[in-house]
Amino acid sequence: MSIDIDKNGISAHTETEPVLHIEGLSVDFITDHGWTRVVDEIDLSTPAGSIVGVVGESGSGKTVTSLAAMGLLPAATSRVTGSIRVAGRELVGLTDRELADVRGTEVSMIFQEPRRSLDPAFSVGSQIAEVVRRHDRVGRKAAWARAVEMLDAVGIDNAAIRARAYPHEFSGGMCQRVMLAIAMVCKPKLLIADEPTTALDVTVQSQMLDLMREVQQQFDVSILFITHDLGVVAQMCDSVNVMYAGQVIESASVRDLFLSPQHPYTQGLLDAIPDHRDRSAPLKAIPGAVPAPWDWSQSCRFAPRCPHTRPECESGTIPLASNASSESVRAVRCVRANDLLLEGITG
Ligand SMILES: Nc1ncnc2c1ncn2[C@@H]1O[C@H](COP(=O)(O)OP(=O)(O)O)[C@@H](O)[C@H]1O
Numbered sequence: 001m002s003i004d005i006d007k008n009g010i011s012a013h014t015e016t017e018p019v020l021h022i023e024g025l026s027v028d029f030i031t032d033h034g035w036t037r038v039v040d041e042i043d044l045s046t047p048a049g050s051i052v053g054v055v056g057e058s059g060s061g062k063t064v065t066s067l068a069a070m071g072l073l074p075a076a077t078s079r080v081t082g083s084i085r086v087a088g089r090e091l092v093g094l095t096d097r098e099l100a101d102v103r104g105t106e107v108s109m110i111f112q113e114p115r116r117s118l119d120p121a122f123s124v125g126s127q128i129a130e131v132v133r134r135h136d137r138v139g140r141k142a143a144w145a146r147a148v149e150m151l152d153a154v155g156i157d158n159a160a161i162r163a164r165a166y167p168h169e170f171s172g173g174m175c176q177r178v179m180l181a182i183a184m185v186c187k188p189k190l191l192i193a194d195e196p197t198t199a200l201d202v203t204v205q206s207q208m209l210d211l212m213r214e215v216q217q218q219f220d221v222s223i224l225f226i227t228h229d230l231g232v233v234a235q236m237c238d239s240v241n242v243m244y245a246g247q248v249i250e251s252a253s254v255r256d257l258f259l260s261p262q263h264p265y266t267q268g269l270l271d272a273i274p275d276h277r278d279r280s281a282p283l284k285a286i287p288g289a290v291p292a293p294w295d296w297s298q299s300c301r302f303a304p305r306c307p308h309t310r311p312e313c314e315s316g317t318i319p320l321a322s323n324a325s326s327e328s329v330r331a332v333r334c335v336r337a338n339d340l341l342l343e344g345i346t347g
């Protein structure tokens with residue numbers, strides 16, 4: 001057991017405490033339909049040194065979950081309840097100032113659109129150096145040297161010269177590398193990557209994924225990796241949480257999830273992965289779409305799209321049931337999971 005003492009008091013955490021530990025996280029927004037829940041009682045854990053995936057179709061609540069973990073949701077229009085601990089420190093209830101302190105030093109984030117997060121008016125080197133100076137008391141020269149070092153670490157050639165260039169002089173892939181440099185320069189314990197390669201073309205995407213793996217090793221950072229693409233999860237992650245309509249509906253090690261998906265939605269996502277060996281094979285998209293948050297039912301939210309729905313699926317809350325017999329932790333939110341396994345439909 002180690003004890004952390006900081007200005008907010010004493011918090012104890014063990015070496016085995018996950019870097020990110022989310023329990024019962026819900027987020028409500030004020031919308032035209034009144035207060036509306038868009039993230040509903042999420043549990044999520046990122047052990048030290050691991051890459052944990054969050055996957056699901058657009059609108060399932062992935063970005064809102066990650067913004068909550070960064071303390072970036074607008075207080076006036078959103079309500080966050082539950083617990084978000086980063087390296088043992090509770091973030092829910094911190095002031096904006098305290099949260100700003102945590103960002104960069106404990107947790108950083110990269111987004112889908114790197115260009116939007118970079119300021120076109122400043123060189124990339126000065127944007128990285130500014131982050132260094134915000135967190136550490138170092139002079140301009142030392143901050144600039146750290147910026148160049150970071151650009152080199154994320155694979156920018158001639159970093160000392162390129163540091164003076166402006167964002168418009170970089171390609172999309174290079175801008176994402178710069179964002180990664182900004183995110184990593186203060187050596188956070190947790191990196192949240194929200195669809196970091198979705199806007200990149202395929203070859204650049206795979207270079208970026210390789211780079212993120214290297215960075216994870218080199219900086220010993222844990223990564224929460226958000227994507228709508230199970231193919232990317234297979235390449236990157238150790239374990240994965242599948243989200244649907246604001247809930248985690250299945251979580252498992254990547255190996256277990258791919259070998260034996262237990263939720264029909266996960267099965268549907270797997271069937272929808274294009275087969276690169278057989279390009280003539282038809283894509284099997286899941287029919288329908290994620291319902292809007294104000295239409296979420298209290299029973300199974302996937303039932304209207306599920307090929308295996310029975311009356312019991314739509315007549316009560318469905319718990320996320322842990323599968324105690326499995327060696328690694330896995331859980332599924334489907335009352336028919338066991339029937340479907342027995343019938344050989346999933347798994
Ligand atoms: N600021 C907001 N106000 C109201 N609703 C929002 C806001 N941000 C996101 N939502 C809603 O929350 C749901 C989840 O969104 P999001 O987390 O962006 O999904 P994902 O990242 O999985 O595509 C969506 O229905 C979205 O419209």
Ligand SMILES: [Mg+2]
Nearest residue numbers: 062063064194
């Ligand atoms: Mg998103």
